[in-house]
Amino acid sequence: SQQGEEDPQALSIQEGENATMNCSYKTSINNLQWYRQNSGRGLVHLILIRSNEREKHSGRLRVTLDTSKKSSSLLITASRAADTASYFCATALFGSSNTGKLIFGQGTTLQVKP
Amino acid sequence: EAGVAQSPRYKIIEKRQSVAFWCNPISGHATLYWYQQILGQGPKLLIQFQNNGVVDDSQLPKDRFSAERLKGVDSTLKIQPAKLEDSAVYLCASSLEPGAYEQYFGPGTRLTVT
Numbered sequence: 001s002q003q004g005e006e007d008p009q010a011l012s013i014q015e016g017e018n019a020t021m022n023c024s025y026k027t028s029i030n031n032l033q034w035y036r037q038n039s040g041r042g043l044v045h046l047i048l049i050r051s052n053e054r055e056k057h058s059g060r061l062r063v064t065l066d067t068s069k070k071s072s073s074l075l076i077t078a079s080r081a082a083d084t085a086s087y088f089c090a091t092a093l094f095g096s097s098n099t100g101k102l103i104f105g106q107g108t109t110l111q112v113k114p
Numbered sequence: 115e116a117g118v119a120q121s122p123r124y125k126i127i128e129k130r131q132s133v134a135f136w137c138n139p140i141s142g143h144a145t146l147y148w149y150q151q152i153l154g155q156g157p158k159l160l161i162q163f164q165n166n167g168v169v170d171d172s173q174l175p176k177d178r179f180s181a182e183r184l185k186g187v188d189s190t191l192k193i194q195p196a197k198l199e200d201s202a203v204y205l206c207a208s209s210l211e212p213g214a215y216e217q218y219f220g221p222g223t224r225l226t227v228t
Contacts, residue, residue, distance in 0.1 A: 043217075088156050
C-alpha cells in the first residue's frame with residue numbers, strides 16, 4: 001500500500017507564481033525526500049528532510065515537515081516553465097533495519113504555463 | 115561523474131515472452147534498487163541489493179521476476195513469462211549506502227507487453 005498521498009494530483013499555474021504540493025504519510029519516518037520526474041525520464045532527487053527537522057531550503061525550493069500531523073509540503077517559488085514535471089514525495093521508514101527503503105506517493109503533476 | 119546507466123530504453127514483447135533489463139550503478143555505490151513504475155503511479159520497490167546480497171525483495175513477484183547483482187556492481191532484472199500487467203517503466207537506482215541517503219535514478223526502461 002502507498003505510504004504517502006499527495007495533494008493535489010494535478011496543478012496548473014502561470015510562470016512566476018508559486019506552487020505548493022502536499023504529502024501525507026501514515027507511519028513514523030526516518031526522513032522524507034522529494035523527487036522530480038520529467039516526462040519520460042528518471043527521477044531526480046530534490047531535497048531530503050530528516051524527521052528532527054522542520055524546514056529546509058534549497059534554491060527556490062522550501063520543504064516543511066510536521067511529524068505530529070504526518071505531513072510535508074514542497075513550495076516552489078517563482079516557478080518557471082522548466083519546472084513542469086511530476087513531483088513525488090518518498091518516505092524512508094523508521095525501523096530497526098534502516099534499509100533505506102523508500103515508499104513513494106502517487107505524485108503531483110505540475111504544469112507551468114509560460 | 116557518470117550517472118546510472120540502463121538498457122534498453124524501450125522494449126516491446128508479447129505476453130508469455132521473456133525480457134531482461136540491465137543496470138550499471140554509479141561507481142562506488144554499494145546499494146542498488148529496482149523499481150516498477152506503472153503509468154500514473156509512483157515507483158514501487160521490487161528489490162534492493164547491498165553489494166551482491168539481497169536486502170529486500172518482499173514485493174518482487176518471484177514466480178516470474180528474478181534479479182541478480184553479480185560481483186556487486188551491475189545488475190540484471192528478468193521477467194519470465196511476461197504478463198500484460200507487467201507493462202511499466204522499470205527504474206534502477208543506486209545510493210552510496212542504505213539508510214538516510216538520496217537515491218540516484220537511471221532513465222528507466224519502458225516495457226510494453228502486448
